[in-house]
Amino acid sequence: MRISPRPAGPIGVTVRLRxxxxxxxxxxxxxxxxFSLLDIGATSSLLRAGSVRPTVLAFxxxxxxxxxxxxxxxxxxxxxxxxxxxxxxxxxxxxxYSVIAHVAxxxxxxxxxxxPAEARERPNEALQITLYARDGSARSVAYPVRxxxxxxxxxxxxxxxxxxxxxxxxxxxxxNPFCRGDLVRFKPGERAVDPxxxxxxAIVELTRMRIQQDPDHADDYxxxxxxxxxxxxxxxxxxxxxxxxxxxRPRTAFNPVGSLTVDAGRLSLVESRAADVEMVTAP
Numbered sequence: 456m457r458i459s460p461r462p463a464g465p466i467g468v469t470v471r472l473r474x475x476x477x478x479x480x481x482x483x484x485x486x487x488x489x490f491s492l493l494d495i496g497a498t499s500s501l502l503r504a505g506s507v508r509p510t511v512l513a514f515x516x517x518x519x520x521x522x523x524x525x526x527x528x529x530x531x532x533x534x535x536x537x538x539x540x541x542x543x544x545x546x547x548x549x550x551x552y553s554v555i556a557h558v559a560x561x562x563x564x565x566x567x568x569x570x571p572a573e574a575r576e577r578p579n580e581a582l583q584i585t586l587y588a589r590d591g592s593a594r595s596v597a598y599p600v601r602x603x604x605x606x607x608x609x610x611x612x613x614x615x616x617x618x619x620x621x622x623x624x625x626x627x628x629x630x631n632p633f634c635r636g637d638l639v640r641f642k643p644g645e646r647a648v649d650p651x652x653x654x655x656x657a658i659v660e661l662t663r664m665r666i667q668q669d670p671d672h673a674d675d676y677x678x679x680x681x682x683x684x685x686x687x688x689x690x691x692x693x694x695x696x697x698x699x700x701x702x703x704r705p706r707t708a709f710n711p712v713g714s715l716t717v718d719a720g721r722l723s724l725v726e727s728r729a730a731d732v733e734m735v736t737a738p
Contacts, residue, residue: 484514484550486592493584497555498598501582502607506570509533509556511540511625513549521547523732533567533624541625542634543730551588554624557600558583565622582609585622589629593617627698631719633690638706638726641686645721647703648683648712658683661711672709679707687725688715 493512501507511523523543525536544552557568560579568580577600585595594617599610615621633639641647648655662680666673682688682705691714694700701722703715 484588486551486586486588486594489514489551489553490584490586490594493553493555493586494596497582497584498609501557501600502609504570505607506557506568507555507582508570509536509554509567511537511544512553512555513544513547514551514553515547515549527569529569537624538635539730539732541628542727543732544625545628545632545634546730549589549628551586551592552625552628553584553586554622555585556583556624557581583622585620587623587628591617593620595620595622623695623698626693626695630699631693631701633693633701633719633722633724634727635690635692636728637690637724639688639690639701639703639722640725641688641717641721642723645686647686647688647715647717650684658711662709665709675707675709679705679709679711682706683712 497507509525511525513521513523515521523540525533525540527533527536558581559566559568559577568577580600582598582600583595584598585593587593595615597613599612601608601610648658659680662676666676669676687706688703689706690701691704692702694702694716697718699719700716701719703717704710705712
């Protein structure tokens with residue numbers, strides 16, 4: 456992935472004072488204005504170039520707008536690229552983010568078309584533009600792509616709003632900010648397993664039996680019990696429905712609980728790695 460910061464200052468209005476100083480007056484993020492700019496920029500880029508690379512844009516108070524261009528091998532899975540983009544965007548604490556992609560339907564799956572695009576008709580080919588804001592505002596528009604005599608044009612766009620938008624390649628960034636590989640802990644008062652439950656007792660007995668049978672790996676078994684008692688787990692992924700669901704697994708090789716799906720609100724972040732990105736300067 457390469458990251459190209461767009462040459463824009465903080466979100467706000469530039470004011471020049473009489474003494475020559477320049478300040479940026481903070482203003483609220485304007486959802487309608489930003490969506491209009493995204494729409495114009497993305498559609499004109501596709502018509503001019505024939506395709507657009509999947510891109511995530513983060514709108515922040517401090518840095519203005521930062522664009523994250525996603526790269527992966529042709530025929531490869533885009534999941535990891537989107538996950539790294541999500542990890543990077545999360546660290547920027549955005550007030551909003553957008554995803555722009557040239558897509559096509561492939562047996563019910565979303566297929567991302569990477570430049571340079573082949574000049575041929577594809578089933579359900581479209582330019583997808585979405586914008587999500589921290590306050591819950593959301594909008595997605597899909598422009599059907601038509602190819603006639605080597606020329607590109609758009610069909611009637613399909614517009615969905617917060618209640619009906621289903622395309623969320625980054626998931627729910629604010630309801631569920633956790634990324635795969637994050638180390639998390641259950642918040643005070645929350646437990647993965649109730650210590651008074653029969654399940655807890657069964658796990659403890661199983662672990663004790665394993666220690667007796669395999670004393671060479673006793674440290675791993677005890678580490679699992681320590682993490683279970685302290686509520687420490689590794690994030691294995693998220694769920695689409697509900698969007699705030701987090702899939703957890705133990706960080707030890709010994710894993711008698713499999714995976715757990717819990718609400719993101721029950722967790723706090725302990726440790727996370729930096730996103731795997733490459734910084735480049737915008738021209």
